[in-house]
Amino acid sequence: xxxxxxxxxxxxxxxxxxxxxxxxxxxxxxxxxxxxxxxxxxxxxxxxxxxxxxxxxxxxxxxxxxxxxxxxxxxxxxxxxxxxxxxxxxxxxxxxxxxxxxxxxxxxxxxxxxxxxxxxxxxxxxxxxxxxxxxxxxxxxxxxxxxxxxxxxxxxxxxxxxxxxxxxxxxxxxxxxxxxxxxxxxxxxxxxxxxxxxxxxxxxxxxxxxxxxxxxxxxxxxxxxxxxxxxxxxxxxxxxxxxxxxxxxxxxxxxxxxxxxxxxxxxxxxxxxxxxxxxxxxxxxxxxxxxxxxxxxxxxxxxxxxxxxxxxxxxxxxxxxxxxxxxxxxxxxxxxxxxxxxxxxxxxxxxxxxxxxxxxxxxxxxxxxxxxxxxxxxxxxxxxxxxxxxxxxxxxxxxxxxxxxxxxxxxxxxxxxxxxxxxxxxxxxxxxxxxxxxxxxxxxxxxxxxxxxxxxxxxxxxxxxxxxxxxxxxxxxxxxxxxxxxxxxxxxxxxxxxxxxxxxxxxxxxxxxxxxxxxxxxxxxxxxxxxxxxxxxxxxxxxxxxxxxxxxxxxxxxxxxxxxxxxxxxxxxxxxxxxxxxxxxxxxxxxxxxxxxxxxxxxxxxxxxxxxxxxxxxxxxxxxxxxxxxxxxxxxxxxxxxxxxxxxxxxxxxxxxxxxxxxxxxxxxxxxxxxxxxxxxxxxxxxxxxxxxxxxxxxxxxxxxxxxxxxxxxxxxxxxxxxxxxxxxxxxxxxxxxxxxxxxxxxxxxxxxxxxxxxxxxxxxxxxxxxxxxxxxxxxxxxxxxxxxxxxxxxxxxxxxxxxxxxxxxxxxxxxxxxxxxxxxxxxxxxxxxxxxxxxxxxxxxxxxxxxxxxxxxxxxxxxxxxxxxxxxxxxxxxx
Amino acid sequence: xxxxxxxxxxxxxxxxxxxxxxxxxxxxxxxxxxxxxxxxxxxxxxxxxxxxxxxxxxxxxxxxxxxxxxxxxxxxxxxxxxxxxxxxxxxxxxxxxxxxxxxxxxxxxxxxxxx
Numbered sequence: 001x002x003x004x005x006x007x008x009x010x011x012x013x014x015x016x017x018x019x020x021x022x023x024x025x026x027x028x029x030x031x032x033x034x035x036x037x038x039x040x041x042x043x044x045x046x047x048x049x050x051x052x053x054x055x056x057x058x059x060x061x062x063x064x065x066x067x068x069x070x071x072x073x074x075x076x077x078x079x080x081x082x083x084x085x086x087x088x089x090x091x092x093x094x095x096x097x098x099x100x101x102x103x104x105x106x107x108x109x110x111x112x113x114x115x116x117x118x119x120x121x122x123x124x125x126x127x128x129x130x131x132x133x134x135x136x137x138x139x140x141x142x143x144x145x146x147x148x149x150x151x152x153x154x155x156x157x158x159x160x161x162x163x164x165x166x167x168x169x170x171x172x173x174x175x176x177x178x179x180x181x182x183x184x185x186x187x188x189x190x191x192x193x194x195x196x197x198x199x200x201x202x203x204x205x206x207x208x209x210x211x212x213x214x215x216x217x218x219x220x221x222x223x224x225x226x227x228x229x230x231x232x233x234x235x236x237x238x239x240x241x242x243x244x245x246x247x248x249x250x251x252x253x254x255x256x257x258x259x260x261x262x263x264x265x266x267x268x269x270x271x272x273x274x275x276x277x278x279x280x281x282x283x284x285x286x287x288x289x290x291x292x293x294x295x296x297x298x299x300x301x302x303x304x305x306x307x308x309x310x311x312x313x314x315x316x317x318x319x320x321x322x323x324x325x326x327x328x329x330x331x332x333x334x335x336x337x338x339x340x341x342x343x344x345x346x347x348x349x350x351x352x353x354x355x356x357x358x359x360x361x362x363x364x365x366x367x368x369x370x371x372x373x374x375x376x377x378x379x380x381x382x383x384x385x386x387x388x389x390x391x392x393x394x395x396x397x398x399x400x401x402x403x404x405x406x407x408x409x410x411x412x413x414x415x416x417x418x419x420x421x422x423x424x425x426x427x428x429x430x431x432x433x434x435x436x437x438x439x440x441x442x443x444x445x446x447x448x449x450x451x452x453x454x455x456x457x458x459x460x461x462x463x464x465x466x467x468x469x470x471x472x473x474x475x476x477x478x479x480x481x482x483x484x485x486x487x488x489x490x491x492x493x494x495x496x497x498x499x500x501x502x503x504x505x506x507x508x509x510x511x512x513x514x515x516x517x518x519x520x521x522x523x524x525x526x527x528x529x530x531x532x533x534x535x536x537x538x539x540x541x542x543x544x545x546x547x548x549x550x551x552x553x554x555x556x557x558x559x560x561x562x563x564x565x566x567x568x569x570x571x572x573x574x575x576x577x578x579x580x581x582x583x584x585x586x587x588x589x590x591x592x593x594x595x596x597x598x599x600x601x602x603x604x605x606x607x608x609x610x611x612x613x614x615x616x617x618x619x620x621x622x623x624x625x626x627x628x629x630x631x632x633x634x635x636x637x638x639x640x641x642x643x644x645x646x647x648x649x650x651x652x653x654x655x656x657x658x659x660x661x662x663x664x665x666x667x668x669x670x671x672x673x674x675x676x677x678x679x680x681x682x683x684x685x686x687x688x689x690x691x692x693x694x695x696x697x698x699x700x701x702x703x704x705x706x707x708x709x710x711x712x713x714x715x716x717x718x719x720x721x722x723x724x725x726x727x728x729x730x731x732x733x734x735x736x737x738x739x740x741x742x743x744x745x746x747x748x749x750x751x752x753x754x755x756x757x758x759x760x761x762x763x764x765x766x767x768x769x770x771x772x773x774x775x776x777x778x779x780x781x782x783x784x785x786x787x788x789x790x791x792x793x794x795x796x797x798x799x800x801x802x803x804x805x806x807x808x809x810x811x812x813x814x815x816x817x818x819x820x821x822x823x824x825x826x827x828x829x830x831x832x833x834x835x836x837x838x839x840x841x842x843x844x845x846x847x848x849x850x851x852x853x854x855x856x857x858x859x860x861x862x863x864x865x866x867x868x869x870x871x872x873x874x875x876x877x878x879x880x
Numbered sequence: 881x882x883x884x885x886x887x888x889x890x891x892x893x894x895x896x897x898x899x900x901x902x903x904x905x906x907x908x909x910x911x912x913x914x915x916x917x918x919x920x921x922x923x924x925x926x927x928x929x930x931x932x933x934x935x936x937x938x939x940x941x942x943x944x945x946x947x948x949x950x951x952x953x954x955x956x957x958x959x960x961x962x963x964x965x966x967x968x969x970x971x972x973x974x975x976x977x978x979x980x981x982x983x984x985x986x987x988x989x990x991x992x993x994x995x
Contacts, residue, residue, distance in 0.1 A: 021909060021958045022932065024951070028910045029928075031953075050928045 098400020101353025103407030170528030200249025242531025318586035337830030393451025401443030490813025509837030613661030786876025806861035
């Protein structure tokens with residue numbers, strides 16, 4: 001082994017040593033001969049002759065070390081590069097095709113790697129789980145705080161368990177006012193994740209008490225931004241939501257749990273009073289499974305615990321189940337299916353690329369038949385020629401792969417900019433080493449697999465036959481395979497284009513859906529009202545009313561009001577309700593509805609139709625009679641054929657109210673909302689919110705503004721009005737309702753963007769493919785065409801013959817493609833669930849795609865067909 | 881002493897002879913050639929061309945080790961010596977050879993009466 005390494009690594013060095021050793025031998029031998037009386041010249045000549053030629057000896061020596069294949073590889077590489085440089089057109093088309101195909105695959109694989117394959121950045125992340133409550137008909141409900149406390153105390157399946165509430169804070173000091181992403185957690189949160197603060201201490205167990213000093217952990221970003229990266233930051237303070245918090249530590253840089261939280265505070269000291277109710281679904285529960293405990297075991301144990309809790313607190317709990325979900329699954333969710341689907345799609349693009357490569361190599365190998373004939377005649381073995389050709393194709397595919405990585409880098413940047421914010425883990429996507437390894441592997445595999453068939457054909461032992469066939473000048477025989485590859489390319493392209501076409505039709509259908517309100521000229525944003533204006537609940541109410549009054553004065557504003565949840569934004573605020581005043585036996589068994597806490601102008605601002613009765617007035621405030629407005633879905637299912645106005649409806653945790661009006665249903669859960677999840681809607685006057693809840697709740701309210709001018713013109717004026725009333729009021733989360741609606745279709749955006757890109761690439765590659773094959777066949781049929789024309793065929797006839805040949809290849813592909821596309825759509829639920837208002841075999845899409853492919857085939861064949869028609873019969877016949 | 885007739889080298893025996901030659905003391909390539917001719921009293925004709933590939937093969941296998949040193953005429957030359965592995969190898973080769981030679985010899989010595 002040692003000699004082998006030496007020979008490989010220091011080849012030149014070893015060569016020199018061998019030279020020296022042999023020279024010593026020759027000189028010693030010659031001296032001996034001279035001593036026996038032989039003249040010097042003759043002695044050296046004889047010594048040389050007996051040892052044989054230097055070069056030949058060295059070859060033998062290297063063979064003894066087993067490095068010959070390496071020498072041959074080096075020679076093959078040199079030869080491959082030389083032949084490729086000699087045919088730059090071929091090399092360019094081959095490397096270009098491969099770069100597009102491999103580049104697209106590299107980019108897509110980096111998405112797969114970043115979202116699905118890469119583990120979450122926590123130790124043993126595969127043991128991190130969420131615990132969710134559920135009840136019949138509602139698969140996932142936030143657990144309540146009291147239930148969480150009981151689970152944490154009693155369960156044995158988990159190392160740690162922690163409550164998490166996402167709560168965003170308005171920071172007003174030190175520095176400028178800013179709205180921060182944040183969390184309220186129980187003390188074991190970081191320990192559950194396995195994260196230790198970079199500076200300072202974690203939240204202590206004793207801080208899980210109601211009346212302790214407010215402390216906060218801050219992010220690395222906030223630490224640098226607001227405390228100039230001071231290592232002694234512990235003990236300094238932040239004003240959040242108008243309250244002072246003492247900094248106890250800094251999170252590690254890059255800490256990311258579902259979002260980039262800037263502040264983490266203990267939950268219990270700042271918990272809204274209503275969370276203490278066992279029937280209020282208020283938080284997420286994160287837990288770390290004990291080593292060796294399966295999800296099934298944990299789920300069984302926690303459900304047993306919950307059954308006891310159901311018996312103890314039947315009015316709050318009866319009918320509750322618990323589901324344990326892996327954190328990774330919770331984060332990635334449905335996106336997993338979409339990403340894998342797209343990875344499948346991009347591998348079709350690679351197949352089309354490979355068909356191009358195989359076509360080019362096959363065509364070239366025929367052209368090079370004479371070269372291989374000569375090499376075989378000179379004694380090259382079949383294996384040697386195959387190896388030479390494989391080296392060439394691998395060199396091509398590696399060059400394509402390297403260019404592809406560069407293209408993927410560019411493509412990823414464009415893609416990440418175009419992607420919806422809500423795509424999980426997109427911050428993880430990049431050209432990581434794993435991705436480059438995949439690309440290298442894929443490139444070599446492509447080079448070998450698709451170089452092998454042409455190589456084997458070239459190295460056929462019967463070179464005589466190959467030569468004869470080469471001069472026969474038709475596309476028959478082994479060249480039928482070229483036609484089949486083109487057909488395959490068209491079939492795959494049709495599949496991709498059909499997929500993209502169906503998605504585009506779906507999203508156009510979605511935009512035509514009436515969401516139940518008018519989303520044009522509507523802006524949504526949030527304002528963190530100054531702490532000086534929100535010292536008491538009464539002040540807070542007045543503060544928001546005055547703010548609204550000012551905003552309504554801004555030119556271009558038609559109307560404006562508050563709501564707690566914005567339709568299509570994905571925000572959820574559901575709860576139990578019942579008809580009449582008497583509560584049901586268990587709140588878990590009561591029907592659920594969405595609660596919209598809104599101001600009186602909300603209906604007018606949204607342009608939701610009023611169907612019966614009235615909406616709220618400014619007089620519907622705290623102290624006046626409780627009133628609610630319901631949507632027509634709730635009205636129809638609970639008051640069929642009756643007039644609901646004037647009837648009593650009780651909103652859980654708030655109280656019995658009189659129904660004063662019925663309004664149109666709003667598609668809250670998305671334009672494609674099938675109406676299965678929480679479809680009932682109740683509107684409650686926001687100024688009737690009890691004092692205890694006001695300060696926490698008003699902070700989360702959104703302002704909706706209907707404008708007569710474009711958002712870009714009105715928004716700066718609105719900002720000015722807000723800052724004028726007090727400079728410490730951040731304005732954030734600004735967006736038009738059209739943007740909100742667009743973001744609600746995020747799960748469709750990724751497949752449309754990518755499938756569209758892949759289909760375009762496929763079309764490009766397939767047209768290069770058919771063009772190449774047809775023009776190659778024209779070149780090889782020059783003689784035949786010459787004969788045909790000499791025998792009287794006119795130019796049009798020849799053109800049609802060539803075009804017909806191309807279109808036949810494409811047409812065969814289209815037939816297969818339509819079959820494959822319709823079958824695939826049926827078999828892939830991760831695709832068919834993306835369709836909306838369009839059939840799986842939508843004839844319009846299939847027809848449009850097929851027609852455009854036929855058109856592409858015609859155009860691609862037109863140029864070679866014209867060349868065929870311009871063949872001069874006399875010259876063609878004299879050829880060869 | 882009358883010169884005996886030269887014999888052809890049997891295939892595969894060159895390695896064994898080289899090992900034997902260097903087992904008597906480190907030698908450079910040319911020395912190996914001379915030593916074998918000397919011991920065999922010039923009855924073995926070794927093709928010079930096959931000597932070096934054999935040396936490199938044996939070195940690659942780890943049976944001999946080469947080192948640069950000074951030759952008797954004060955020139956730089958590469959000397960080969962037997963390694964421990966080479967010693968074992970020579971032993972087994974020699975044993976096999978002797979067994980083989982014995983069997984062949986006894987067959988050739990057989991006379992009709994013995995059958």
